[in-house]
Amino acid sequence: MIDINQKIAISPAYRFQWEEAQQCYVLLYPEGMIQLNFSAGEILKYCVIPEQSVATVLQSIQQAFPEIVDIRSDVFAFLEVAHKNGWITLTE
Amino acid sequence: MAGLPSPNKPLWLLAELTYACPLQCPYCSNPLDFAQQKTELDTEAWLKVLREARALGATQLGFSGGEPTTRPDLEILIAEARKMGYYTNLITSGVGLKPERIAAFKAAGLDHIQVSFQASSAELNDYLAGTTAFEHKQAIAREVKKQGYPMVLCFVLHRQNTDNIAEILDLAENLGADYVELATTQYYGWALVNRDQLLPTREQLQRAEPIAHAYQEKLKGKMKIYYVVPDYYEGRPKACMNGWGNIFLTSAPDGTALPCHSARELPNLTFPNVQEHSLKWIWEESPAFQHFRGDEWMKEPCRTCPEKAKDFGGCRCQAYLLTGDATNADPVCSLSPHHETIVAAINQANPDLPSKALIFRNPKNSKQFSKI
Numbered sequence: 001m002i003d004i005n006q007k008i009a010i011s012p013a014y015r016f017q018w019e020e021a022q023q024c025y026v027l028l029y030p031e032g033m034i035q036l037n038f039s040a041g042e043i044l045k046y047c048v049i050p051e052q053s054v055a056t057v058l059q060s061i062q063q064a065f066p067e068i069v070d071i072r073s074d075v076f077a078f079l080e081v082a083h084k085n086g087w088i089t090l091t092e
Numbered sequence: 093m094a095g096l097p098s099p100n101k102p103l104w105l106l107a108e109l110t111y112a113c114p115l116q117c118p119y120c121s122n123p124l125d126f127a128q129q130k131t132e133l134d135t136e137a138w139l140k141v142l143r144e145a146r147a148l149g150a151t152q153l154g155f156s157g158g159e160p161t162t163r164p165d166l167e168i169l170i171a172e173a174r175k176m177g178y179y180t181n182l183i184t185s186g187v188g189l190k191p192e193r194i195a196a197f198k199a200a201g202l203d204h205i206q207v208s209f210q211a212s213s214a215e216l217n218d219y220l221a222g223t224t225a226f227e228h229k230q231a232i233a234r235e236v237k238k239q240g241y242p243m244v245l246c247f248v249l250h251r252q253n254t255d256n257i258a259e260i261l262d263l264a265e266n267l268g269a270d271y272v273e274l275a276t277t278q279y280y281g282w283a284l285v286n287r288d289q290l291l292p293t294r295e296q297l298q299r300a301e302p303i304a305h306a307y308q309e310k311l312k313g314k315m316k317i318y319y320v321v322p323d324y325y326e327g328r329p330k331a332c333m334n335g336w337g338n339i340f341l342t343s344a345p346d347g348t349a350l351p352c353h354s355a356r357e358l359p360n361l362t363f364p365n366v367q368e369h370s371l372k373w374i375w376e377e378s379p380a381f382q383h384f385r386g387d388e389w390m391k392e393p394c395r396t397c398p399e400k401a402k403d404f405g406g407c408r409c410q411a412y413l414l415t416g417d418a419t420n421a422d423p424v425c426s427l428s429p430h431h432e433t434i435v436a437a438i439n440q441a442n443p444d445l446p447s448k449a450l451i452f453r454n455p456k457n458s459k460q461f462s463k464i
Binding site: 017021026028029031 | 147151154181203204240242270
């Protein structure tokens with residue numbers, strides 16, 4: 001379970017970057033690449049900012065997309081998947 | 093993992109910087125006549141290739157060879173590639189590498205080092221490598237880990253080491269590998285010459301496969317193990333290179349652009365050189381890269397096969413080398429009218445038959461092949 005007070009970061013095993021030729025964000029790892037859809041890219045973009053808590057990330061995204069009601073639960077669900085896949089790290 | 097990358101972008105650039113190598117592995121993917129090919133692109137020419145491939149959408153860059161660390165300009169190439177936004181992979185035997193250079197690569201921005209091993213024991217490793225290397229390789233693997241790189245170990249499997257799969261995976265775990273690639277020998281070039289001595293038996297694979305799967309389960313979340321059964325025993329071909337000219341582009345040391353590192357073996361195709369053409373033209377328009385794109389070139393049984401979009405008819409090099417015609421179905425497919433060549437090879441690769449000596453990949457043997 002993710003605690004919203006935990007600090008969130010992209011895992012050092014991956015590199016997160018925008019790919020101009022593909023017009024999407026990607027996660028790069030040894031000899032491989034995960035292409036991220038729009039939502040995943042937008043969410044992980046906020047995880048790059050250092051020393052951010054999960055709560056702050058949720059808040060920033062809600063502010064960026066005020067028209068989407070209860071975006072937080074979707075973002076939270078994605079972060080759980082991202083954590084399970086080892087894309088992000090969570091620390092106290 | 094997410095689905096396949098978008099089609100028609102060369103996402104993977106393999107830079108074969110040199111054919112020079114201190115090892116003599118008898119399954120090497122370099123051409124048999126490598127000793128005749130001494131030309132190497134200079135630093136500026138490689139940087140042009142890197143820039144052009146990046147502009148076409150390449151994200152993964154492999155520095156390979158030969159032994160790429162024999163190039164004194166490797167640090168420059170890494171630093172520039174990293175600035176361009178590549179994920180940079182160094183594919184090395186570790187032989188000749190020192191901790192200081194590993195640190196210099198790190199400072200230049202290298203993302204990942206893959207260290208290849210030949211076997212899990214010094215005796216077999218050094219026999220296959222044709223040189224004393226095992227102890228040094230372990231030291232280098234530990235150093236790679238210590239310096240904070242993701243560590244990928246690669247073991248090429250064949251008859252001589254398949255029975256040691258548990259020891260191989262124990263060694264990898266002991267060295268702290270994050271990923272282990274149990275690569276199956278691909279029978280082109282040197283490996284095809286040595287196929288009778290290298291092709292594992294069906295019994296060996298039946299023993300090895302459950303062991304590999306058990307380790308995958310046991311080390312889940314700690315060490316990722318890639319294991320595939322050799323295509324000779326699969327009944328269906330591999331989706332070679334994810335399709336010809338689909339995501340993969342390699343440049344040989346002399347700048348010859350290839351859709352895969354074995355493609356030079358194919359007849360009647362002229363592969364363009366990166367010094368004479370733009371990579372954009374090579375990738376998008378050159379006849380060689382167009383040649384086996386799509387399925388227009390296919391013959392039966394591939395043409396009407398429901399699986400053609402999945403495996404693209406298999407490997408063009410294997411089709412040519414084993415049937416004499418690169419437009420045939422890859423004969424590893426049980427539906428291929430030439431499948432008996434694979435059955436014969438399996439029967440011929442019988443450890444009970446008198447064994448021939450392995451032919452090692454070295455300049456002397458290479459020159460012999462060039463004379464033929």
